[in-house]
Amino acid sequence: MFTRRAILHKCLALGSLTVASKFSAEAMFAAFQDREKQSRKPTPPNSLGPFYKKLAPITATLRAPGDPGLPLSLSGQVLDTRGEVLPDAMIEVWQTNHFGYYDIDGYRYRGKLPVDASGQYKIETVMPGHYPDLSRLCQHVHYLVTAPGHKTLVTQLYFATDPAFEGDPQKNFTRDPGVHTPELIRPVVLAGEPEAIHAAVSFELCLERL
Amino acid sequence: MICRGGAAVVAFLIFVSLSALFAQTVRKEGSITLPAGVSVAPPPGRVNFSAVLSRNAALLATNFNDNVVRVWALPSGKLLHALDTTADPATRLHLSDDGRLLAIAYKSWTIKVWDVASWKVQQEFAAPSAVRAFVISPDNHLLAFATDHDKQIWELSTQKRLAVLHSPFDCYCLMYLAFSPDDTMLSSTDGDTAIRVYDAHTGTLRSTASDLLLESLAIDFSSDSKSLFVGGPDQSISVIDPLNGKLRDTMPEQSATVRGLVTSGDGKQIAAIYNLPKRFDDASISVVLLWDLGARSVRARFEHLGIAVLGGAFAGGRFLLVGGSGDKLSIWSLQ
Numbered sequence: 244m245f246t247r248r249a250i251l252h253k254c255l256a257l258g259s260l261t262v263a264s265k266f267s268a269e270a271m272f273a274a275f276q277d278r279e280k281q282s283r284k285p286t287p288p289n290s291l292g293p294f295y296k297k298l299a300p301i302t303a304t305l306r307a308p309g310d311p312g313l314p315l316s317l318s319g320q321v322l323d324t325r326g327e328v329l330p331d332a333m334i335e336v337w338q339t340n341h342f343g344y345y346d347i348d349g350y351r352y353r354g355k356l357p358v359d360a361s362g363q364y365k366i367e368t369v370m371p372g373h374y375p376d377l378s379r380l381c382q383h384v385h386y387l388v389t390a391p392g393h394k395t396l397v398t399q400l401y402f403a404t405d406p407a408f409e410g411d412p413q414k415n416f417t418r419d420p421g422v423h424t425p426e427l428i429r430p431v432v433l434a435g436e437p438e439a440i441h442a443a444v445s446f447e448l449c450l451e452r453l
Numbered sequence: 454m455i456c457r458g459g460a461a462v463v464a465f466l467i468f469v470s471l472s473a474l475f476a477q478t479v480r481k482e483g484s485i486t487l488p489a490g491v492s493v494a495p496p497p498g499r500v501n502f503s504a505v506l507s508r509n510a511a512l513l514a515t516n517f518n519d520n521v522v523r524v525w526a527l528p529s530g531k532l533l534h535a536l537d538t539t540a541d542p543a544t545r546l547h548l549s550d551d552g553r554l555l556a557i558a559y560k561s562w563t564i565k566v567w568d569v570a571s572w573k574v575q576q577e578f579a580a581p582s583a584v585r586a587f588v589i590s591p592d593n594h595l596l597a598f599a600t601d602h603d604k605q606i607w608e609l610s611t612q613k614r615l616a617v618l619h620s621p622f623d624c625y626c627l628m629y630l631a632f633s634p635d636d637t638m639l640s641s642t643d644g645d646t647a648i649r650v651y652d653a654h655t656g657t658l659r660s661t662a663s664d665l666l667l668e669s670l671a672i673d674f675s676s677d678s679k680s681l682f683v684g685g686p687d688q689s690i691s692v693i694d695p696l697n698g699k700l701r702d703t704m705p706e707q708s709a710t711v712r713g714l715v716t717s718g719d720g721k722q723i724a725a726i727y728n729l730p731k732r733f734d735d736a737s738i739s740v741v742l743l744w745d746l747g748a749r750s751v752r753a754r755f756e757h758l759g760i761a762v763l764g765g766a767f768a769g770g771r772f773l774l775v776g777g778s779g780d781k782l783s784i785w786s787l788q
Contacts, residue, residue: 288601291626291644292668293686347667347686395622397644 247279248272283324285451287424289399294345295385299335299353305368307351312341312369314441317384317400320362321448323393328362329450332390336366338383343372370402370442381405381419386448393450400446401428478743478753478788482528482773485782491519493761493777503763504775504782507552508591508715510768512569513775514546514555515782522546522557524569528773528784534572549589556596558584564598566609576612580605586641590632595653597639599628604641606656616656621645629671633678638695640681642669648683650695660698665691671713675746676720684711690725690744704749709740717767721746724772724787726762741765743772743787753787 251272254260262268306314321332337353339345346352352371358364371382381401388396401412401422408415412428422428432443487493493503504515506527513525520542524534536543538559545558554575555567562583566576580600587598589609596607604618624644631640632653639653648662648669662681670685680701681693690704690711713726727740739762743753755762755774760783765774771788 288623288625291624293627293670295626295644295646295668296666297646298666345686347688397622397624397626 247276251275278325283322283326283449284426285324286396286398286447286449287426288397289423289427290421291385291387291397294347295337295387296347296350296353298350299337299355300350301356302354303356303364303366305336305338305352305354305366310341310369312372315368315370316365316441316443317368317446318363318365318443319446319448321358321364321388321390321450322362323390323450323452325452329390329393330358330360330362332358332362332388332393332448332450334358334364334366334448335387335389336368337385338368338371339374341369341372343374380421381407383421386446388448388450390450392453394453396448396450398448399427400444402431402444403428404431479755480786482784482786483530484784485525485530487517487780487782488519489780491517491521492780493517493763493782494779503546504777505546505548506764506766506773506775507548508550508766509552510766510773512548512552512555513764513782514548515763516543516546522555524555527775528768528786530782530784534569536567545584545587547587547589549593550591551593554589554593556587556589558587558598562600564596566596576609578607578612585626585628586630588630588632588639590636590639590653591634592636594636595632595639597630597632597653599630599641601625604628604630604639606639606651606653615654616651618649618651618656618658621647626668627670629669631672631674631681633674633695634676635678638674638678640672640674640695642672642683642685644668648672648681648693648698650681650698660694660696662693662698662700664700671711671726673714673716673723675716676718682714682716682723684714684725686710688727690714690723702749704744707742712739713762713764715765715767715772717772719770722752722767722772724765724767724774726765726774739776741772741774741787755785755787 262271264271321329335355374380382405383399383401386398403412407418413425416422416425429444435441503517506513513527516522520539522536522543541559541561543557544560547556555569558564562580564578565574568575582600585599589596596609601623606616607614626644629642637653639651641649646665646668650660667685667687669683672683681695684690689706692702694701709727711725712728715724723744725742741755742751745752759778760776762776765772771786774785
């Protein structure tokens with residue numbers, strides 16, 4: 244079995260790779276491999292609506308004291324497909340409340356926030372409910388992510404704990420016809436004391452360059 | 454305020470309890486029994502785009518759970534054509550205003566335009582991805598369709614692409630298109646909640662209405678092409694000037710999501726199909742209100758619990774609507 248480095252050496256020897264640089268072939272191979280590692284798959288898109296509402300307030304805190312539902316922290320980083328951090332990205336999220344209803348009149352559980360210098364974001368909310376009478380449609384949070392020079396990403400985050408997946412989202416993700424790929428289903432971490440339990444989910448967002 | 458289940462039910466009961474006042478305006482015109490095993494209900498997760506009427510109320514086209522596209526004469530309910538699309542399932546249907554053409558979008562991202570009289574494919578188009586909406590101009594010269602990535606306008610007779618209209622972003626959402634009755638404008642609902650109006654022949658953007666906060670789920674022009682009506686989860690009907698995109702008026706709000714709008718040929722009425730605000734694709738409880746545009750008031754109301762209203766069209770002074778449940782389709786008139 245050849246290593247990647249050995250294959251590059253062979254390519255150089257056979258003429259299928261040329262190094263045109265003042266740096267050594269070894270240094271260029273190292274950079275090549277490093278950049279290859281950073282290559283990421285863009286986050287799959289998912290449907291926008293129809294409950295998107297523009298002009299959402301700038302806030303990272305969607306949960307108000309006393310709101311019913313399991314407290315949930317959503318966090319992650321916004322990157323491009325080369326693994327570069329996008330510090331100018333803006334994230335917009337919206338979801339149902341604990342009972343499965345969107346706020347159409349106002350902006351509860353809707354927010355917009357810039358990421359920090361390292362592309363990180365953190366949102367405090369509650370676990371969204373299932374749509375009433377439509378429990379086959381999984382709990383989800385909508386994301387709309389923009390960054391200068393990058394294609395706008397419209398997607399949704401789903402939760403691996405959703406009863407529809409019966410504990411095996413890789414196998415059962417098609418039970419919700421809106422979930423086209425298990426890549427959007429993320430594991431849930433439970434923490435805290437039993438009487439003050441909260442959930443956390445990490446969702447990295449990868450945008451394509453324009 | 455968050456829409457809560459109890460409040461929604463109370464609002465809905467109030468919403469429908471006045472129906473008795475209008476009972477004399479609703480008349481059953483006919484019914485259709487579907488073949489064994491065919492059901493009106495959409496498959497799980499699928500929005501009910503399974504039936505369309507021609508604007509002249511002469512034809513109904515359906516595509517239910519057996520993947521057979523059927524064309525029916527109205528109001529008799531006589532079956533004219535049946536087309537098995539199992540090999541490449543039909544995903545959307547559109548009948549031209551005069552009922553001469555039936556456009557079918559297929560799972561393979563193709564659109565075929567059928568001549569209803571000869572029942573032959575007249576044209577075929579390839580879309581760049583799944584077709585979210587499509588419409589034929591009233592004069593049958595143009596076809597416009599929307600995908601997740603763009604909107605395109607084609608000339609039907611030459612199969613020449615006239616314009617590619619780029620959307621603000623790939624929204625993977627439902628989109629709605631409408632040509633103006635004078636064939637000069639094409640309007641679209643976009644994921645960024647804006648309503649855009651284009652020159653129908655060149656694709657030049659004429660106006661953008663950006664006052665709406667929520668996506669729109671229904672769109673239609675007035676008969677004189679001077680107004681554009683849109684509705685959606687905001688539960689109201691907005692009246693927009695297509696020339697400048699300005700919001701001109703908002704009809705009184707109801708307690709349900711607007712899922713369909715049809716204007717009358719005389720410009721005096723608009724029929725609005727509402728669903729309970731549970732979910733946009735739950736068509737099991739729907740209400741139709743016939744609005745008097747001059748008085749800005751409801752002149753007739755239709756509702757039957759458990760009946761999904763699939764669509765409607767004006768025929769003379771009355772609104773012909775098709776609804777169904779199980780294996781039965783019924784045709785009512787409302788005036």
